[in-house]
Amino acid sequence: MPEQLTDKMKAFLNEVFPAVIALKRPNGSIQVIPVWFEYRDGYFWLNSATSRRWPQHLQKAGEVEMLLLDPKDMFRWLKVRGRLVETTTKGAAEHIDRLSLRYTGNPKYQSSQPGEQRITLKVEPVRVSPSWGSGE
Amino acid sequence: MGSRAIGAALSPPAQALLAQPFLAVIGTRRADGSVQMNPAWFEYRDGYVWVNSHTRRSWPKNVLRDKAISLLVLDRDDPDRWVRIDGRLVEASTVGAEEHIDRLSRLYTGNPFRALEPDEQRIMFKIEPVRIAGENI
Numbered sequence: 312m313p314e315q316l317t318d319k320m321k322a323f324l325n326e327v328f329p330a331v332i333a334l335k336r337p338n339g340s341i342q343v344i345p346v347w348f349e350y351r352d353g354y355f356w357l358n359s360a361t362s363r364r365w366p367q368h369l370q371k372a373g374e375v376e377m378l379l380l381d382p383k384d385m386f387r388w389l390k391v392r393g394r395l396v397e398t399t400t401k402g403a404a405e406h407i408d409r410l411s412l413r414y415t416g417n418p419k420y421q422s423s424q425p426g427e428q429r430i431t432l433k434v435e436p437v438r439v440s441p442s443w444g445s446g447e
Numbered sequence: 448m449g450s451r452a453i454g455a456a457l458s459p460p461a462q463a464l465l466a467q468p469f470l471a472v473i474g475t476r477r478a479d480g481s482v483q484m485n486p487a488w489f490e491y492r493d494g495y496v497w498v499n500s501h502t503r504r505s506w507p508k509n510v511l512r513d514k515a516i517s518l519l520v521l522d523r524d525d526p527d528r529w530v531r532i533d534g535r536l537v538e539a540s541t542v543g544a545e546e547h548i549d550r551l552s553r554l555y556t557g558n559p560f561r562a563l564e565p566d567e568q569r570i571m572f573k574i575e576p577v578r579i580a581g582e583n584i
Contacts, residue, residue: 327526328521328523328526329521329526331472331484331519331521333474333482333483333484333517334482335480335482339476339480340515340517340533341474341475341476341482341515341517341533342474342517343472343473343474343484343517343518343519343531344519344531345519345521345526345529347526376481376482376483376484378472378484378485378486380470380472380486382469382470382521382523383523385470385486385487385488388486390484414526414527415527
């Protein structure tokens with residue numbers, strides 16, 4: 312079962328800003344990147360193309376650190392340690408359109424590269440810590 | 448998302464992005480090798496990235512031990528525009544660090560930095576960019 316989030320956390324995750332994820336490259340160096348996400352049905356859903364490196368690093372690691380940060384307020388954030396529970400190309404093209412709508416207002420993703428295969432990554436929150444302390 | 452760029456030099460649009468008071472997310476490595484992320488103020492000046500913290504916090508300890516830092520700066524008005532600097536620590540100093548955090552505070556908030564806590568020792572880091580990546584820069 313994923314970690315249960317409070318209503319305040321859910322409302323925060325409904326705001327539109329990218330998640331920042333941190334991964335380690337094969338040589339051990341750190342990679343910090345912004346990614347589109349949505350929090351739905353208790354999971355974080357990310358999307359990428361199979362040719363990109365970060366989903367490959369994520370699949371290899373099986374877990375990921377995420378920072379959800381209000382870009383306008385450094386004291387509003389949620390840190391999430393997540394476990395990758397599913398990776399699929401099925402429905403991934405529709406999913407990036409859905410994220411495009413959330414982030415750009417355009418229901419059709421505009422930055423597809425020719426021949427690219429989208430991939431959806433389902434991440435289970437294992438540990439969640441908000442900047443505003445517990446009990447809210 | 449949009450066009451991607453990777454290299455060792457900062458393009459003029461990347462420099463323009465870094466000149467804004469946007470928050471950075473810094474990634475450091477803990478002693479056990481795991482990754483830690485923290486929001487941070489920063490400034491890009493004279494070809495280096497400057498960040499500032501409190502010596503008792505964990506991320507500056509990571510930087511002192513590991514000498515490496517990854518700094519991501521997001522355009523808060525455009526989620527598809529960002530720059531990432533993977534950098535190397537070239538200098539850590541407590542001298543001038545209180546003036547530096549005050550300078551950053553004025554850049555970001557328009558106000559002087561809060562009063563320091565009794566045990567608070569500020570430290571500033573000079574980071575040399577080694578690898579630049581980003582989108583729409």
